[in-house]
Amino acid sequence: MPGRIDSLYGCGIDVPALTAKAIKKGLISQAEAEKLDKDSALALIFKSGFSTSPIITDISGRGMGLAIVREKVEKLGGTIRVESEKDLGTTFRITLPMSLATFRGVLVEVNEAMFVIPTSYVETTVRIKQSAIKTVEGRETVTLDGNVMSLAHLDQILDVKSAARERLLLKKTDTRQVFVNLVVLSAAGSRLALKVDRVVDELQVLVKTLGRQLSRVRNIAGATILGNGRLVPVVHVPDLVIAATMVQTRQKSGETEISASGRRILVAEDSITSRTLLKTILENAGFVVTTAVDGADAFSQARTGEFDLLVSDVDMPRMSGFELTARVRADKKLSDIPVVLVTALESREDRERGIDAGADAYIVKSSFDQSNLVEVINKLI
Amino acid sequence: MSEQIKLKPADESSAILRARAAVLAKEPEQTRFKSAGFNTVVFALGGETYAFASEFVREVYPLKDYTVVPGLPGFILGIVNVRGQIVSVVDLRKFFGLPEKGLGELNKVIVLRNDRMEFGIMADLILGSRKIYDEELQSSLLTISGLRADFLRGVTTDSLIVLDADRILNDPGMLIHEEFNARPD
Numbered sequence: 193m194p195g196r197i198d199s200l201y202g203c204g205i206d207v208p209a210l211t212a213k214a215i216k217k218g219l220i221s222q223a224e225a226e227k228l229d230k231d232s233a234l235a236l237i238f239k240s241g242f243s244t245s246p247i248i249t250d251i252s253g254r255g256m257g258l259a260i261v262r263e264k265v266e267k268l269g270g271t272i273r274v275e276s277e278k279d280l281g282t283t284f285r286i287t288l289p290m291s292l293a294t295f296r297g298v299l300v301e302v303n304e305a306m307f308v309i310p311t312s313y314v315e316t317t318v319r320i321k322q323s324a325i326k327t328v329e330g331r332e333t334v335t336l337d338g339n340v341m342s343l344a345h346l347d348q349i350l351d352v353k354s355a356a357r358e359r360l361l362l363k364k365t366d367t368r369q370v371f372v373n374l375v376v377l378s379a380a381g382s383r384l385a386l387k388v389d390r391v392v393d394e395l396q397v398l399v400k401t402l403g404r405q406l407s408r409v410r411n412i413a414g415a416t417i418l419g420n421g422r423l424v425p426v427v428h429v430p431d432l433v434i435a436a437t438m439v440q441t442r443q444k445s446g447e448t449e450i451s452a453s454g455r456r457i458l459v460a461e462d463s464i465t466s467r468t469l470l471k472t473i474l475e476n477a478g479f480v481v482t483t484a485v486d487g488a489d490a491f492s493q494a495r496t497g498e499f500d501l502l503v504s505d506v507d508m509p510r511m512s513g514f515e516l517t518a519r520v521r522a523d524k525k526l527s528d529i530p531v532v533l534v535t536a537l538e539s540r541e542d543r544e545r546g547i548d549a550g551a552d553a554y555i556v557k558s559s560f561d562q563s564n565l566v567e568v569i570n571k572l573i
Numbered sequence: 574m575s576e577q578i579k580l581k582p583a584d585e586s587s588a589i590l591r592a593r594a595a596v597l598a599k600e601p602e603q604t605r606f607k608s609a610g611f612n613t614v615v616f617a618l619g620g621e622t623y624a625f626a627s628e629f630v631r632e633v634y635p636l637k638d639y640t641v642v643p644g645l646p647g648f649i650l651g652i653v654n655v656r657g658q659i660v661s662v663v664d665l666r667k668f669f670g671l672p673e674k675g676l677g678e679l680n681k682v683i684v685l686r687n688d689r690m691e692f693g694i695m696a697d698l699i700l701g702s703r704k705i706y707d708e709e710l711q712s713s714l715l716t717i718s719g720l721r722a723d724f725l726r727g728v729t730t731d732s733l734i735v736l737d738a739d740r741i742l743n744d745p746g747m748l749i750h751e752e753f754n755a756r757p758d
Binding site: 305404412417422425557 | 620636637638639640641642643644645649650652653654657658659660661663676677678679680686689690691692695747748749750751752
């Protein structure tokens with residue numbers, strides 16, 4: 193149960209006078225003012241540099257106080273709202289979470305990366321038709337329950353690189369193209385629809401700091417550890433809302449160009465960093481990449497899936513790249529697949545051993561660079 | 574089934590053990606150096622061999638998985654879960670601006686710390702520990718180009734690059750603290 197502080201004072205806020213002042217200050221335009229409902233107009237008092245006081249004294253009139261209050265409340269993961277009736281009084285409602293360490297969070301996925309959004313900021317999650325997204329003056333908007341709100345793409349705000357595979361899946365899977373998953377956020381008195389690939393779950397999370405080095409990271413408040421040990425960043429919603437207004441929502445160009453023909457490559461590599469690097473390089477070159485953590489994993493994946501080429505490390509647990517190559521060559525279904533070995537072994541004997549096993553190309557890790565790998569692959573398929 | 578085990582007389586066995594001990598025993602290494610020396614953790618990264626003073630190494634941890642945190646500078650790989658504690662991981666080659674050639678193993682994390690800072694460093698291979706004496710260290714930078722001199726404690730004659738962990742930990746560039754100043758309101 194959140195704690196609540198109510199206070200009652202003053203003689204109420206004169207909303208028309210407030211909006212008139214905001215227009216005069218240049219905070220909003222006349223046209224915008226006409227569209228404001230009472231709640232949104234009242235939210236203007238939290239803007240910094242905005243004061244209804246005609247004179248500046250030592251302690252008031254600069255228009256900073258309420259802006260600072262809002263910032264502090266949001267830092268604690270809370271919200272502040274104002275209600276007012278002219279001549280009757282004003283109520284400020286500050287809602288704070290009981291505990292800062294644990295809270296409920298919505299787990300979302302975007303471009304294969306997961307993020308947690310604190311539930312306290314989430315109004316609702318919805319699935320709407322792609323066609324319901326309208327573009328107004330170059331910005332995407334959606335209408336939910338009669339309210340127009342701007343739409344932002346979580347992957348664009350956070351700059352999570354979209355993988356080639358995702359683009360291809362989007363083209364293939366019709367339902368994902370027709371429907372869009374949105375998380376509706378409410379922070380700082382404004383609402384924002386956030387587009388994500390998938391809403392995975394809602395769960396109780398324990399938020400941790402990102403360690404001593406990462407004292408403050410834009411858009412990210414911390415991280416949580418899921419039951420399976422996986423780390424998931426927790427987004428900082430107030431940052432996100434500001435960022436959303438700055439990221440010019442790029443006009444969807446419909447089809448993203450795909451350079452390669454979407455050929456499928458299986459990458460076998462036991463080191464997580466090399467595996468990720470190879471995957472990124474190949475996906476950026478337009479290939480669809482599946483990864484395997486060792487030779488045995490790669491062999492079983494190759495047997496069950498369809499691949500145009502295999503890229504493999506040599507030194508791996510359970511089954512080495514040499515053995516994998518030999519098994520692939522001996523297999524009826526797989527015997528024609530080109531195999532590229534990427535290895536730390538530089539000697540001539542090793543190279544010959546690779547060719548003996550049936551590899552089509554042998555790239556030495558110490559002389560590895562992105563272009564030669566892609567070049568070699570393009571020659572083979 | 575019974576097997577006959579012939580026991581040697583006691584004095585004969587102890588003579589054998591003494592002989593073995595004499596073979597295995599090693600004279601403590603006579604050092605040519607006057608300084609006390611310091612222990613280091615030696616590791617390979619991008620084809621070079623580096624060392625950190627052990628006093629700044631909290632532990633070495635296998636890098637099995639990591640999570641990318643959006644918006645971080647390129648020299649930070651991401652964060653890892655070290656027994657429930659979150660530790661950020663730095664790619665030293667990128668931090669130093671060294672040319673990235675080759676594809677390393679990079680599956681070890683050396684967790685460095687001092688009283689103010691803590692983070693992990695990616696390594697290809699942990700080669701062991703070694704005692705290094707100040708007299709062994711040369712400040713000559715002929716072997717390493719592009720590496721900032723103040724991050725070095727020195728280089729040994731066998732091209733082991735001894736890094737100054739304390740300086741690297743305290744470098745202002747390592748601390749990520751981004752306030753969101755661009756508030757539109």
